[in-house]
Amino acid sequence: MAVVYKKSEALTDAPLTYCPGCTHGIIHKLVAETLVELGVFDRAIGVGPVGCSALCDFFFACDMFIAAHGRAPAVATGVKRAHPDKIVFTYQGDGDLASIGTAEVVHAAHRGEKITTIFVNNAIYGMTGGQMAPTTLVGQKATTAPEGRSEEHCGKPIRMAEMLATIEGAKFVERVTVNSPANVRKAKAAIKKAFECQIEGKGFAMVEVLSTCPTNWGYSPVEALRWLDENMVPYYPLGNYKNEL
Amino acid sequence: MAKKLMKGNEAIAAAAISAGATHFFGYPITPQSELIEYMARELPKAGGCFLQAESEVAASYMVYGAGGAGARVITSTSSPGLALKQEGLTYMISAGIPCVVVNISRGGPGLGNILPAQSDYFMCTRGGGNGDYYHPCFAPASVQECVDLVRHAFDVADKYRMPVLVLGDGMTGQMMEPCEIPPRQEVKADKPWAADGNHVARGEHNRINAMDLQADVLEAKNEDIQRRLKEIAETEVMYETVDVEDADIVFVAYGTSSRAVKNVLSKAKAEGLKMGLIRPISLWPFPTEAFDKIKKDCKAVIAVEQSCGQMVEDVRLAVLGRWPVEFYGRSGGNPIIPDDVLKMAKDILGGK
Amino acid sequence: MLEQVIVAGFGGQGVLRIGQMITYAGFAEGKEVTWAPSYGPEMRGGTANCSCVISDEPIGTPVLMEANSIIVMNLPSLHKFEPVVIEGGKLFINSSIIKEKATRTDISVFYIEASDIAAEAGNALGANMVMLGAYVAATGIVQLETLYDLVKQTFTGSKAKFVDSNIECIKAGAEAIKALV
Numbered sequence: 057m058a059v060v061y062k063k064s065e066a067l068t069d070a071p072l073t074y075c076p077g078c079t080h081g082i083i084h085k086l087v088a089e090t091l092v093e094l095g096v097f098d099r100a101i102g103v104g105p106v107g108c109s110a111l112c113d114f115f116f117a118c119d120m121f122i123a124a125h126g127r128a129p130a131v132a133t134g135v136k137r138a139h140p141d142k143i144v145f146t147y148q149g150d151g152d153l154a155s156i157g158t159a160e161v162v163h164a165a166h167r168g169e170k171i172t173t174i175f176v177n178n179a180i181y182g183m184t185g186g187q188m189a190p191t192t193l194v195g196q197k198a199t200t201a202p203e204g205r206s207e208e209h210c211g212k213p214i215r216m217a218e219m220l221a222t223i224e225g226a227k228f229v230e231r232v233t234v235n236s237p238a239n240v241r242k243a244k245a246a247i248k249k250a251f252e253c254q255i256e257g258k259g260f261a262m263v264e265v266l267s268t269c270p271t272n273w274g275y276s277p278v279e280a281l282r283w284l285d286e287n288m289v290p291y292y293p294l295g296n297y298k299n300e301l
Numbered sequence: 302m303a304k305k306l307m308k309g310n311e312a313i314a315a316a317a318i319s320a321g322a323t324h325f326f327g328y329p330i331t332p333q334s335e336l337i338e339y340m341a342r343e344l345p346k347a348g349g350c351f352l353q354a355e356s357e358v359a360a361s362y363m364v365y366g367a368g369g370a371g372a373r374v375i376t377s378t379s380s381p382g383l384a385l386k387q388e389g390l391t392y393m394i395s396a397g398i399p400c401v402v403v404n405i406s407r408g409g410p411g412l413g414n415i416l417p418a419q420s421d422y423f424m425c426t427r428g429g430g431n432g433d434y435y436h437p438c439f440a441p442a443s444v445q446e447c448v449d450l451v452r453h454a455f456d457v458a459d460k461y462r463m464p465v466l467v468l469g470d471g472m473t474g475q476m477m478e479p480c481e482i483p484p485r486q487e488v489k490a491d492k493p494w495a496a497d498g499n500h501v502a503r504g505e506h507n508r509i510n511a512m513d514l515q516a517d518v519l520e521a522k523n524e525d526i527q528r529r530l531k532e533i534a535e536t537e538v539m540y541e542t543v544d545v546e547d548a549d550i551v552f553v554a555y556g557t558s559s560r561a562v563k564n565v566l567s568k569a570k571a572e573g574l575k576m577g578l579i580r581p582i583s584l585w586p587f588p589t590e591a592f593d594k595i596k597k598d599c600k601a602v603i604a605v606e607q608s609c610g611q612m613v614e615d616v617r618l619a620v621l622g623r624w625p626v627e628f629y630g631r632s633g634g635n636p637i638i639p640d641d642v643l644k645m646a647k648d649i650l651g652g653k
Numbered sequence: 654m655l656e657q658v659i660v661a662g663f664g665g666q667g668v669l670r671i672g673q674m675i676t677y678a679g680f681a682e683g684k685e686v687t688w689a690p691s692y693g694p695e696m697r698g699g700t701a702n703c704s705c706v707i708s709d710e711p712i713g714t715p716v717l718m719e720a721n722s723i724i725v726m727n728l729p730s731l732h733k734f735e736p737v738v739i740e741g742g743k744l745f746i747n748s749s750i751i752k753e754k755a756t757r758t759d760i761s762v763f764y765i766e767a768s769d770i771a772a773e774a775g776n777a778l779g780a781n782m783v784m785l786g787a788y789v790a791a792t793g794i795v796q797l798e799t800l801y802d803l804v805k806q807t808f809t810g811s812k813a814k815f816v817d818s819n820i821e822c823i824k825a826g827a828e829a830i831k832a833l834v
Binding site for chain 1: 323324326350352354355356358359360362363364365366367368369370371372374388389392396496497498499500501502506507508509510511512514
Binding site for chain 3: 304306472475476477478479557560561562563564567636637638639640
């Protein structure tokens with residue numbers, strides 16, 4: 057029988073632990089396929105975060121680290137400096153990268169660290185149970201913003217792609233989402249470029265992937281995809297913010 | 302190998318390079334600046350990588366990354382910087398990452414001052430981060446000992462897969478004394494656990510991780526950490542004793558303080574008084590066995606520290622009520638005054 | 654032999670250098686040595702001082718509470734360190750800058766017009782070397798020749814032109830002591 061589809065060899069056989077309707081699984085798949093298609097899986101090293109994807113060291117089949125909250129870009133820096141010939145990536149969520157780890161990602165970009173960062177933005181703290189993230193939209197309810205995020209009280213959500221694109225050392229920055237087949241294809245193309253940026257030794261690369269959290273948003277998977285499209289995309293415009301490849 | 306005069310900070314850096322360290326990550330803070338500056342200047346010449354991090358926190362995770370990927374790695378800092386690095390230290394304990402961490406300590410709490418102090422004893426010997434752990438901590442008292450202990454620290458770190466701390470103070474770092482630096486050794490340590498990107502050749506992927514969600518898994522990891530700590534406690538104790546067996550007064554002091562106590566011993570000897578010194582070199586594991594050398598009718602054991610009294614707690618645990626335990630301490634960066642220490646000891650001998 | 658010396662003055666007067674030269678010379682002559690700077694805010698523009706110990710025996714603390722000899726290059730240092738000299742010790746005062754006299758009578762006090770002597774020797778910045786020469790000539794802790802060799806080793810390359818004038822300053826300091834004794 058002809059094989060028309062199979063799981064990427066860059067993923068292990070461990071069952072994913074993500075909630076139904078969460079898009080982490082799709083993003084894992086895109087990263088894994090990209091590593092294989094670019095021929096760098098056999099020299100890839102990943103660094104996972106604290107958050108829902110803190111178990112991603114079980115899922116990616118390459119050598120893996122799990123960093124402390126937000127520190128993945130610093131860990132990846134140490135790994136890359138120890139093995140400049142390896143392909144090093146971080147996989148981080150929005151609480152991790154955009155709140156507690158802001159300094160680490162900004163300075164990794166600033167140094168032009170030759171790593172690739174996959175930033176999964178679902179506008180909430182997932183693993184800890186739906187608390188407000190720096191990316192939570194104004195008016196969006198969270199367990200630590202029960203009346204919805206107030207701009208007066210805690211400001212507007214932070215836009216990391218736009219911010220990192222202003223940094224000289226960042227050579228490729230793009231925001232994508234995975235809420236439709238067409239967007240999944242675009243996301244994969246961006247992820248591929250972000251790894252090529254590293255392979256070519258250009259500098260720091262980041263892909264921000266707008267993602268869903270049906271569980272903590274309180275929607276069904278389908279409703280969550282729609283909510284993302286109607287609420288997140290207008291505030292977090294998709295597109296390329298930096299391409300110096 | 303010719304002896305040369307070096308500052309403690311520079312000697313530590315030179316010793317790390319001679320020990321085959323390939324990576325240094327750090328952040329500037331006084332009074333360890335000469336160390337980081339020496340590394341910036343000399344480590345690249347030896348083919349290594351020096352990188353100034355954006356913070357002590359980031360530096361400790363660069364160490365986590367490089368050490369976890371198999372590199373021989375060192376970082377250095379001073380007290381408030383070590384407080385920030387504690388997060389990385391507890392993660393490295395959990396993940397089993399070897400590294401050397403140097404603390405050239407200063408006055409505290411808070412920003413304190415940049416004068417020599419020994420008030421980081423608790424932070425350096427109790428496992429300063431969250432969770433159940435200790436890690437080895439060595440305290441040099443001379444520039445030559447800085448060299449010897451830093452080199453030793455790398456081997457201990459590799460052997461037990463954990464961070465090893467070297468604790469000096471502003472005086473250790475700043476004073477200049479003769480020392481010998483052995484030639485650089487290229488270390489090819491076998492680290493089959495390292496996440497170095499060779500998963501395909503290895504046939505399985507390595508995971509460097511400080512999280513274990515299952516109670517039994519975490520307990521098993523903790524038991525393994527405790528097994529290694531127990532072995533360290535049994536085999537890695539280091540101390541020096543001076544005239545302890547016959548002493549009516551035994552001082553306990555480490556690092557810079559022990560140097561002042563040696564002046565006290567000379568003066569006491571000149572006056573015909575029998576006093577001795579236990580100098581812990583490994584602060585953890587604490588050299589409890591050294592106290593068995595003290596004679597039964599010794600009048601007192603005096604802990605001498607440039608702190609408000611931290612090591613004295615370990616001294617009490619080692620003494621276990623066998624002799625009275627007294628404490629002499631200065632803080633704020635003030636030095637030990639040998640004459641005051643001698644007077645205190647004489648008062649005890651005189652029954653005051 | 655146990656020599657404990659403190660050198661003190663303004664930052665920029667080369668007091669740490671005096672201490673280092675004494676230490677290097679003792680080391681070169683095979684003695685046990687330590688050198689420790691005073692350290693703290695005063696490093697930046699205020700008074701600076703360092704402690705040196707030269708001994709035939711292993712050395713205890715590098716931090717000195719008392720000293721056989723004190724070299725002072727400015728008035729605040731005289732006030733701070735005169736009480737620290739042990740009975741029978743030596744106090745060396747740069748009297749070009751310090752116009753006050755020492756008050757102790759149980760120590761030997763040497764007044765050296767170091768800044769003037771340095772200027773006459775053609776090295777206006779060499780007052781520290783004059784004090785060094787005076788100290789070594791008066792105490793005999795190390796040989797003057799050892800200092801000359803050190804100067805030659807210290808000033809090399811583009812700084813080699815300073816060798817002769819520094820040696821001249823050391824010699825002039827030693828001569829000044831001969832005149833006093």
